[in-house]
Amino acid sequence: MTAYSTVLQVRFGHVDPAGIAYFPRIFDYVHDVFEEVWELHVGTRYYHLLLEEKIGFPLVHSEVDFKKPLRFGDRPIVSVTCFKLGRTSIGLRYRFMLGDEVHLEARMITVSTHLETMEPFPISDEFRKRFELLLEPGATVASGTRAEPTTASQRPHP
Numbered sequence: 001m002t003a004y005s006t007v008l009q010v011r012f013g014h015v016d017p018a019g020i021a022y023f024p025r026i027f028d029y030v031h032d033v034f035e036e037v038w039e040l041h042v043g044t045r046y047y048h049l050l051l052e053e054k055i056g057f058p059l060v061h062s063e064v065d066f067k068k069p070l071r072f073g074d075r076p077i078v079s080v081t082c083f084k085l086g087r088t089s090i091g092l093r094y095r096f097m098l099g100d101e102v103h104l105e106a107r108m109i110t111v112s113t114h115l116e117t118m119e120p121f122p123i124s125d126e127f128r129k130r131f132e133l134l135l136e137p138g139a140t141v142a143s144g145t146r147a148e149p150t151t152a153s154q155r156p157h158p
């Protein structure tokens with residue numbers, strides 16, 4: 001498995017009066033990284049998908065564990081792996097690390113959707129191949145798609 005990794009910077013305007021990155025900001029960070037994954041890992045700008053292809057990946061499920069605060073000036077490394085590659089849905093795990101310590105872990109499931117009808121549709125093989133490269137060991141993979149399915153006992157916590 002490879003992870004997509006990038007660095008964020010916690011800016012002055014991102015923190016609350018306690019000096020800690022406010023929780024909605026974490027969702028912004030995650031979406032920023034999601035857009036970067038599309039552009040630099042998948043090879044398509046998310047902007048292009050939305051405005052020209054009329055395809056979006058709205059969020060249907062989110063979980064965040066806030067383990068340690070992020071503060072002004074921190075530069076967390078965010079690594080992204082795929083814990084679910086469904087027929088229409090993609091589950092991505094985002095680990096925010098400072099040194100060896102995990103400060104945040106977010107798990108987000110988004111669905112391949114036609115924006116004009118807001119109907120889900122299957123992830124294309126072209127995109128699936130790119131997300132397969134990020135699959136975690138034991139990830140849940142839809143049967144009948146390119147990678148082999150796993151059993152429930154092999155799955156990590158989503």
Ligand SMILES: CC(C)(COP(=O)(O)OP(=O)(O)OC[C@H]1O[C@@H](n2cnc3c(N)ncnc32)[C@H](O)[C@@H]1OP(=O)(O)O)[C@@H](O)C(=O)NCCC(=O)NCCSC(=O)c1cc(O)c2ccccc2c1O
Binds near residue numbers: 055060086109120
């Ligand atoms: C996104 C939906 C239109 C999907 O419709 P529906 O839920 O009816 O579809 P299915 O039942 O067929 O499920 C498809 C697929 O998703 C999995 N799934 C659904 N719900 C969950 C869940 N709660 N947890 C986990 N997984 C779930 C299901 O198992 C199926 O997976 P397969 O792989 O097996 O196919 C509809 O759900 C919808 O409109 N939801 C509301 C979305 C929303 O408002 N989100 C709030 C945040 S907005 C957002 O994040 C967002 C981000 C973007 O980047 C966008 C880009 C472009 C447009 C909009 C965006 C956007 O809203």
